[in-house]
Amino acid sequence: MVIDGHWGTGKTEFCQKLISKFKAEHENYHLLYIDAFQADHADNPLLTILAEVLSLLPDGEQKQSLRKKVVPVVRYGINTVFKAGVSHLLRENADDIADGLEEHLQDAANKAINASVMAMLKDHENTQKNLEALQILLAEVAEETPIVIFIDELDRCRPDFAVQMLEVIKHIFHVVNIKFVLATNTAQLRAAINHSYGPDVDAQRYLDKFLKFSFCLPNFIPNNSSEKALASVEHFNNLVSMSPVLRDTDLNDFNNGVHGFTTTLISHNQLSLRETETFIRYLEIFHTLSNGMATNIIFGHTLLRVLGVFIFCFKTDIAAAIQSNNADAKQIAVLLGLKNLETFQSESHRPLHTEVIAALLASACVLNADTYKPNTEELQKAIQDYEFRYFNHQGLRQGHEFASVLKAIEVLNLGGRL
Numbered sequence: 001m002v003i004d005g006h007w008g009t010g011k012t013e014f015c016q017k018l019i020s021k022f023k024a025e026h027e028n029y030h031l032l033y034i035d036a037f038q039a040d041h042a043d044n045p046l047l048t049i050l051a052e053v054l055s056l057l058p059d060g061e062q063k064q065s066l067r068k069k070v071v072p073v074v075r076y077g078i079n080t081v082f083k084a085g086v087s088h089l090l091r092e093n094a095d096d097i098a099d100g101l102e103e104h105l106q107d108a109a110n111k112a113i114n115a116s117v118m119a120m121l122k123d124h125e126n127t128q129k130n131l132e133a134l135q136i137l138l139a140e141v142a143e144e145t146p147i148v149i150f151i152d153e154l155d156r157c158r159p160d161f162a163v164q165m166l167e168v169i170k171h172i173f174h175v176v177n178i179k180f181v182l183a184t185n186t187a188q189l190r191a192a193i194n195h196s197y198g199p200d201v202d203a204q205r206y207l208d209k210f211l212k213f214s215f216c217l218p219n220f221i222p223n224n225s226s227e228k229a230l231a232s233v234e235h236f237n238n239l240v241s242m243s244p245v246l247r248d249t250d251l252n253d254f255n256n257g258v259h260g261f262t263t264t265l266i267s268h269n270q271l272s273l274r275e276t277e278t279f280i281r282y283l284e285i286f287h288t289l290s291n292g293m294a295t296n297i298i299f300g301h302t303l304l305r306v307l308g309v310f311i312f313c314f315k316t317d318i319a320a321a322i323q324s325n326n327a328d329a330k331q332i333a334v335l336l337g338l339k340n341l342e343t344f345q346s347e348s349h350r351p352l353h354t355e356v357i358a359a360l361l362a363s364a365c366v367l368n369a370d371t372y373k374p375n376t377e378e379l380q381k382a383i384q385d386y387e388f389r390y391f392n393h394q395g396l397r398q399g400h401e402f403a404s405v406l407k408a409i410e411v412l413n414l415g416g417r418l
Contacts, residue, residue: 003183005217007155008274010231011183014217015152018181022148030056030147036165037153045165046172049149057141066141069134135175142177149178155185159192170210186214219270232276233263239277245284249293250302258293261303261353265310268337268354275314282313282412290411300390301404303357308408311335319409322402329365329372333358341374344382356386364401 003018005011019031032052039048050070057063141147151169154162166189169180190203197206220228237254240246250258266276283306287293292305311319315335321327333339338358343351351359360383362372374380387395397403 001179001181002186002211002214003181003217004186004214005183006185006187006272008272009217009219010273011185011217012152013273015150015181015183019150028145030142030145032056032147032149034149034151035153036151036162037156040157040161043161045161045168048165049168049173052149053138053141053147056147062137062141066134066137069130069137131172135172138173138175138178142175146177146179148181149173150181150183152183154182155188155192157192159195162189162192163196166207166210182211230267232266232271232273235273235276236263236266236280239280243280243284245287246280246293248295249287250295251283251293251306257299257353258302258306261357262306264337264352264354265306269310269314269335271314279310279313282309286408286412289414292408292411298390298392298394300357300387300392300396303353303390304402304404305408307336307357308405309412311405312409312412322406323409325366327361327365327402328367329362330368332362332365333372336361338362338372341372341379341383344374344386345379351386356383356390359383360387360390360396361401361405364396364399 003011003014015033019033022029022031032055034048034052036045036048039045042048047070050066054063054066057066151165154165157165173180186207189207193203193206194201219231221231221234222228240249240252246252250256251262253259266279271279283293286305286309293302297305311322315331318327318331318335321331336354336358337352338355341359343349343355344359359372363369363374365372374383384395
């Protein structure tokens with residue numbers, strides 16, 4: 001079975017909770033957890049899995065027997081690679097060597113290759129017997145207590161190691177009462193397959209040989225209303241409420257515009273759970289260094305500071321443009337979800353906080369600002385009214401619209417104070 005999801009969507013957390021649930025509800029299972037990324041350096045997925053299976057057994061005859069049957073199977077794999085490497089070296093071109101010597105070397109190489117192939121065939125025949133014996137013993141180990149092996153982080157491994165792991169699971173561990181749960185990003189796994197076997201291979205059909213069942217971790221979770229809540233927003237709310245640094249700020253007040261602005265920013269940019277944790281961490285650092293999220297700060301400037309932290313975390317190109325006074329209005333509009341200025345004239349729809357900030361900043365950008373400048377006096381007045389409301393009737397100083405955003409970036413760069 002596969003637990004599918006993009007990076008940062010909580011696969012590892014889900015995997016660990018699933019293991020805990022198994023342990024609580026099903027005592028007659030052996031549960032093993034393998035971090036494939038940590039095992040990547042060992043370069044032998046078979047040994048990685050077998051070592052975990054061996055750890056289930058008490059010292060005794062069964063454990064010793066399993067060890068003995070593992071050795072020839074693993075040795076065949078090592079010998080095959082070694083012999084192939086020798087053959088490759090012996091067949092290397094020798095353009096700079098005299099023809100006679102090259103011919104002599106080629107003859108020696110052919111003999112060595114023939115001998116190597118014969119040895120490999122013999123090894124293969126013996127290994128098949130050893131493999132069958134190993135599988136019989138594994139079935140005996142799992143007969144009374146089934147084994148479920150959870151393999152995590154497979155999508156972070158080298159492509160060749162990831163594919164080897166799949167092959168080992170399919171061919172070695174096709175055993176009754178041994179099951180696997182893979183927590184991975186199948187899109188990355190398909191890329192690994194194509195990397196190993198070429199772009200012409202149908203990676204999904206290749207995966208279908210291994211996978212009996214697959215489900216994808218959703219981005220949304222149910223809540224009390226009829227609407228679904230974005231998982232990263234719920235995660236943000238939980239983290240803020242638990243944060244000793246942020247729980248006394250407006251970020252922890254669901255009815256406050258600062259909270260609404262921030263969660264809209266998260267939703268619009270589809271932050272993963274891991275990215276949301278990063279965002280929280282930098283908000284904490286920013287507030288600790290500057291007290292920049294205090295509740296007595298003018299509403300609009302608090303929004304700009306939150307935006308500055310967000311840009312620092314995830315949009316380094318925009319941060320660099322702002323620092324060099326070369327901001328692009330189109331980038332700002334996309335970041336904050338502003339499509340046009342029509343919403344400011346709509347009687348049925350009030351603009352979101354993100355749209356208001358986008359309109360104020362986009363018109364002040366060096367690049368592409370004309371696209372977001374009001375084309376009527378009525379529209380200009382509507383936007384100006386929002387500006388005065390957000391900034392306590394002071395508005396933003398012309399030429400300094402990005403000042404609060406820039407200050408937040410500088411604080412996190414340890415290069416300035418508010």
